[in-house]
Amino acid sequence: MSTTDKAPEAAPQQSEDPAEPALGAAGAQLSTAPLEDGPEPAAVGIGVIGWARWFWRQLTSMRVALILLFMLSLGAIPGSLIPQTDVDAMKVAQWQRAHEFWVPVAEKLQLFDVYTSFWFSAIYLLLFVSLIGCILPRTWQFVGQLRGRPPVAPRRLDRLPAHTTWRTEKSPDEVLAHAGTLLGRRRFRTRAGTGHVAAEKGYLREAGNLIFHVALIVMLVAFAWGKLYKYEGGKLVLRGSGFSNTLTQYDDFKRGSFFDPDDLPPFSFTLDQFDATYQKTGPQKGTPRDFKAHITYYDGPHGAPRKADIEVNKPLDVDGSKVYLLGHGYAPVISVTDPTGKVVFRDAVPMLPQDANLTSAGAIKVTDGYRNAKGEKEQLGFSAQFVPTFAGKGKGTMLSQFPAADFPVIALNAFHGSLGVDSGLLQNVYQLDTTKMQQFKKDNGDPFAQMLLPGETMTLPGGAGTVKFESVERWATFSVTHQPGSGLALAGAIAAIAGLAGSLFIQRRRIWVRAVAGEDGVTVVEMAGLGRSESARLPQELADLAGALHEQAPSAPAPVEEEGERG
Numbered sequence: 058m059s060t061t062d063k064a065p066e067a068a069p070q071q072s073e074d075p076a077e078p079a080l081g082a083a084g085a086q087l088s089t090a091p092l093e094d095g096p097e098p099a100a101v102g103i104g105v106i107g108w109a110r111w112f113w114r115q116l117t118s119m120r121v122a123l124i125l126l127f128m129l130s131l132g133a134i135p136g137s138l139i140p141q142t143d144v145d146a147m148k149v150a151q152w153q154r155a156h157e158f159w160v161p162v163a164e165k166l167q168l169f170d171v172y173t174s175f176w177f178s179a180i181y182l183l184l185f186v187s188l189i190g191c192i193l194p195r196t197w198q199f200v201g202q203l204r205g206r207p208p209v210a211p212r213r214l215d216r217l218p219a220h221t222t223w224r225t226e227k228s229p230d231e232v233l234a235h236a237g238t239l240l241g242r243r244r245f246r247t248r249a250g251t252g253h254v255a256a257e258k259g260y261l262r263e264a265g266n267l268i269f270h271v272a273l274i275v276m277l278v279a280f281a282w283g284k285l286y287k288y289e290g291g292k293l294v295l296r297g298s299g300f301s302n303t304l305t306q307y308d309d310f311k312r313g314s315f316f317d318p319d320d321l322p323p324f325s326f327t328l329d330q331f332d333a334t335y336q337k338t339g340p341q342k343g344t345p346r347d348f349k350a351h352i353t354y355y356d357g358p359h360g361a362p363r364k365a366d367i368e369v370n371k372p373l374d375v376d377g378s379k380v381y382l383l384g385h386g387y388a389p390v391i392s393v394t395d396p397t398g399k400v401v402f403r404d405a406v407p408m409l410p411q412d413a414n415l416t417s418a419g420a421i422k423v424t425d426g427y428r429n430a431k432g433e434k435e436q437l438g439f440s441a442q443f444v445p446t447f448a449g450k451g452k453g454t455m456l457s458q459f460p461a462a463d464f465p466v467i468a469l470n471a472f473h474g475s476l477g478v479d480s481g482l483l484q485n486v487y488q489l490d491t492t493k494m495q496q497f498k499k500d501n502g503d504p505f506a507q508m509l510l511p512g513e514t515m516t517l518p519g520g521a522g523t524v525k526f527e528s529v530e531r532w533a534t535f536s537v538t539h540q541p542g543s544g545l546a547l548a549g550a551i552a553a554i555a556g557l558a559g560s561l562f563i564q565r566r567r568i569w570v571r572a573v574a575g576e577d578g579v580t581v582v583e584m585a586g587l588g589r590s591e592s593a594r595l596p597q598e599l600a601d602l603a604g605a606l607h608e609q610a611p612s613a614p615a616p617v618e619e620e621g622e623r624g
Contacts, residue, residue: 113190117191118187121187122188122191126184126273128180129180133172133177141169149169195266195267199263203260206246207257209248210250210255210571210585214585217569218587218588219585219587219595219596220585220586220599221603224579225579225610225613226580227610233249236570239602239609240256244258245258252573253571256567256570258567259564259566259589260565262559268552272552275546276546279542279546281542282545286315286539286542288310288311288312288537289537290310290537292306292307293308293407293532294328294533295532296328296531297327297329299325300326300328301325302321302322307537322539323358326355326380328350330350331348331349331350331351331385331533333385333531335459349366349367350368350382352364352373357376382533384410384533385533387408387465388405388532389405389441389465389528390529391406391525391526393423395428403527405530406420406421407532409487416442416443416456417442418440418442419441419443420440420441420486421437421441421469422478422489423437423438429521430519430520436476436494437471439470441469442468444458445461446461446463447466466509466510467509467526469507470506471496471505472496473495473497474494476494497517497518500518509526511526512527564588564589564594566588567586568599569583569584569585570606571583579613582606582610584599585599586598586599
């Protein structure tokens with residue numbers, strides 16, 4: 058038994074014998090890939106139909122689909138480099154102030170809304186159509202191949218890339234019966250012909266190709282579904298306070314084009330307790346170790362209360378939405394009295410963290426109910442700096458030394474006048490607009506400011522009232538998100554990887570076994586294989602099959618030369 062590996066120049070051609078099957082036919086249809094490199098079809102003719110057919114052929118070619126996929130990847134780059142309106146409108150405004158020259162160009166190209174821009178949508182839709190146009194014909198072709206049968210053996214098996222032959226005393230029928238059984242056990246699809254057995258294997262390669270392209274469409278659909286029907290909102294919740302999933306409850310809210318706020322799922326929750334632990338010693342002092350929000354939530358308007366804990370990267374999943382824990386901070390409890398001693402304001406005022414140790418800043422605004430010593434209506438404002446762990450007087454500025462509230466101190470600058478909240482213009486609740494306000498002064502004319510510990514009171518100049526720092530509360534920020542299609546996108550990504558792996562590592566190949574009686578009556582066995590591409594695995598697999606068949610049909614003894622022939 059011998060195995061040969063033919064060079065490419067020995068590629069089989071169609072035999073001159075009309076009865077001989079063309080090797081090209083035997084080796085054809087090993088792939089469902091469209092024949093894009095073949096001769097151009099005859100011109101349809103000038104006109105709208107002709108141009109439409111030409112455009113459709115180009116659009117549904119795999120080459121154009123790959124180009125569109127590459128363009129889609131490039132088109133997503135501006136969305137990661139330039140702030141997007143639906144993600145952070147404030148960052149968009151900052152970018153516009155810093156790059157005024159480019160703003161008109163960016164607005165015309167819709168670079169602040171890349172994923173809903175006309176050009177990104179055009180690429181997206183063209184890729185969608187192109188993939189469908191590629192997949193449909195290949196699917197029907199693949200179904201036809203599955204329903205078909207392996208082609209008959211070419212006459213000259215010795216011209217195939219992998220070939221072996223030997224002689225055996227077994228009859229041709231016995232050899233072919235053993236070959237059919239052997240190939241069937243190896244999961245080849247077989248076909249018995251006149252004097253030969255044809256076998257084929259590796260259909261999962263083309264199935265992998267189709268699965269990969271279908272998975273791309275699934276991911277495109279999931280992406281579009283998620284963008285059009287998603288919603289996302291943020292909410293700062295004080296300890297002891299609650300949140301109800303309605304539009305008016307959100308601090309900020311973003312939604313997809315097709316999402317109706319009336320469809321918000323009816324759930325609510327209350328922040329019962331917030332726990333935070335930090336590294337207290339060593340070089341990593343102050344590093345967060347654990348954040349946990351203990352909540353009571355209600356699933357539906359009449360749902361029973363349930364306890365749950367929300368941690369970083371461990372959201373609460375309720376009614377198709379996920380509630381994530383984003384951040385936390387402190388809210389000093391401040392009370393303000395007017396000159397008569399009447400409490401006109403008492404609330405926990407959230408402060409925004411400025412550094413890792415939670416040095417925080419904010420504003421306290423008394424908008425209603427206050428009258429000054431003359432009985433005139435006024436508004437009070439206090440710019441505040443809060444540190445949870447103060448270093449102590451004479452030991453530096455108002456910078457926190459540790460994130461935990463070990464030594465809380467608040468510094469207040471007091472103003473009176475008009476806060477400007479009645480102008481109808483939006484204001485930042487964490488900043489104080491002092492345009493129409495005057496700062497309280499000390500007797501010597503210096504600006505009035507004071508640091509307070511919990512329980513201490515600040516008396517405003519001129520008998521304007523008092524301000525008391527009562528205690529410290531905690532707050533946490535939550536993000537409520539609903540992202541439909543994420544599971545579908547994950548399934549599509551897994552299917553795409555599996556399909557791509559199958560198309561890369563599975564080889565489509567055909568094996569033929571021929572057994573015919575020689576002139577001396579001894580059976581001549583030929584085995585040959587043909588793959589979609591040149592691979593070292595095909596000769597190895599053929600050698601393994603030939604070895605297994607050789608055990609059932611061993612080689613016949615070499616013929617003995619006659620006396621006269623030796624002389």
